[in-house]
Amino acid sequence: MAVIIFLxxxxAAVLLLPLHILYYLGLWDPITKKFFPHLQSRLCITYNKLMVDEKRKLFRNMSDFSGPSKGLRLLELxxxxxxxxxxxxxxxxxxxxxxNPNFQSFLSKSQAENDHLIYERFLVASADNMTPVADGSMDVVVCTLLACSVPDTPAVLKEVKRVLRPGxxxxxMEHVADINESSWISFFQKVLNPSWKLIFDGCSIRKTTWKDLENAKFSELNLRHIIAPLNIKLAKPHIIGYAVK
Known part of the structure; x- marks a missing residue:
């Protein structure tokens, strides 16, 4: 089986050879950084329509975590x-x-459409090195469809715990590797992951993010595995939930 997957x-790599050449020449990343926000803006519309019920259920108790200061302080990674x-x-x-600073123009549109929120600042930084964000300064941190594209998920979770206040x-909400290693979804995730990461700006469909969350030693972890109602079968396996510092 391993030989078949490798072949x-x-x-797939041969079929995408021009992209691989651009990547190794250092020319592909600047292209994807400009192109990906346009692609994501379209994908997110479809994703939100399909996942609206799950998102509503996920965020419905968010107000319970308001801190002693007025208003809920939220950081979205x-x-x-x-x-x-x-x-x-x-x-x-x-x-x-x-x-990616190229998302800022898209954010401005979303901010105008959602004037029930107070927008404090936009930071261009990596989720595994959030030095502009002070220790214990946030009531809530949100991360959806990001862990798939960060190289070091444990480092991100360490930063999350640092910026969260106690409690x-x-x-x-993340798409992950299929927990059933013998499934067809798992098979094609293994086959297509190297090319998938190239096309989708470093996104991996083989991340076992639930293991990183279990090892992060939050005081409470509420985590569910679901099969999302998406059209792209390789991205159907999801984890969803929240953890308390």
Whole structure:
């Protein structure tokens, strides 16, 4: 089976040879950084329509984590186009963080459409090194469809725990590797992952993010595995939930 997977990975790489050449020449990353926000803005519309019930259920208790200060202080990691804004409680004070500055124009549109929130700042930074965000300064951190594209998920979770106040919550919704290693979805995830990562700006469909969350030693972890109602079968396996510092 491993040999078959390797041969199919090689075939996919051959079919995408021009992209691989651009990548190794250092020319592909600047292209994807400019192109990906446009692609994500379209994908997020479809994703939100299909996942609206799950998102509403996920964020419905968010107000319970308001701290002693007025208003809920929220940090969204990999905020992208602002697809989650409409699910946040009114009056929430939002700090947006993304490593790609090209998302800012898309964020402005989402902010205008969701004026029930208070937008404090947009930070261009990596989720595993959020030095502009002070220790214990956030009531809630949100991360959806980001862990798939960060190289070091444990480092991100360490940063999340640092910026959260005691008793604060970390909300997550991520597509992951299929937990059934013998399934066809798992097979094709293994075959297509190298090429998938190239096309989708480092996104991996083989991340076992639930293991990183289990090892992060939050005081409470509420995590569910679901099969999302998506059209792309390789991205159907999801984890969803929240963890309390």
């Amino acid at each position: 199919l990975q090689f075939l 990999g905020c992208g186009t602002g697809a989650n804004f409409k699910f946040y409680p009114s009056g929430c004070k939002v700090t947006c963080l993304d490593i 604060g919550a970390f909300y997550f």
